Amino acid sequence: MIVLVVSVQPAAGTPYGATRPLAVSGSSPFADCTADELLDNPIVLDQEAEPHVVVDPRDPDHVVGTWIQDERVNAGNGRGFGVAASFDGGQSWETTYIAGMGVCIGGMLYYHSDPWLAFGPDGSLFQIGLPWSQPDPPGLEGFADVIAVASSADGGLTWSSPLALDASAYPNYGDDKPSITVDRLDPRYPARPVQ
Numbered sequence: 001m002i003v004l005v006v007s008v009q010p011a012a013g014t015p016y017g018a019t020r021p022l023a024v025s026g027s028s029p030f031a032d033c034t035a036d037e038l039l040d041n042p043i044v045l046d047q048e049a050e051p052h053v054v055v056d057p058r059d060p061d062h063v064v065g066t067w068i069q070d071e072r073v074n075a076g077n078g079r080g081f082g083v084a085a086s087f088d089g090g091q092s093w094e095t096t097y098i099a100g101m102g103v104c105i106g107g108m109l110y111y112h113s114d115p116w117l118a119f120g121p122d123g124s125l126f127q128i129g130l131p132w133s134q135p136d137p138p139g140l141e142g143f144a145d146v147i148a149v150a151s152s153a154d155g156g157l158t159w160s161s162p163l164a165l166d167a168s169a170y171p172n173y174g175d176d177k178p179s180i181t182v183d184r185l186d187p188r189y190p191a192r193p194v195q
Helices: none
Strands: 004-006 021-023 049-055 063-069 080-086 094-097 111-119 125-132 146-152 163-167
Antiparallel strands (some): 049 063
């Protein structure tokens, strides 16, 4: 399965009009990585899940989507967070991956789920998600379950290193379905709901 995003070209008389779906995720960038293979939860290459799409409130041609890359057989989690940005109303897309959490992209956590995006009033962009491992990886004891936020100042083309907002060790299963909202008047205040 591949992520499909509908083009959102502005249409006369309505804020947005849909055109044909486009595949934006492509082949897995982690196809040659074996470091995060788990016998009890195999990887399905090129299968993405849990897409989320936002439109820049300042520019309806600026559309950004996120998803979990390479869903595992035990569905609901994958190997990392993919992001694709369009600056022409969804006609073309540039894809990247958020580094620093997934084992195949500079991190130590095996599972990723629940990605979400939000724009700030100045065009800043925030991605929140739930990377985790079970059991805790060495050196991250007590941080198996992390709510992580990354930010982008260039519309989703490049991303900061993720910042861990919260952690709760298994078996408590403390966090699920994080989302993020940005103060529409002041971009210094992104916030997530209290769990």
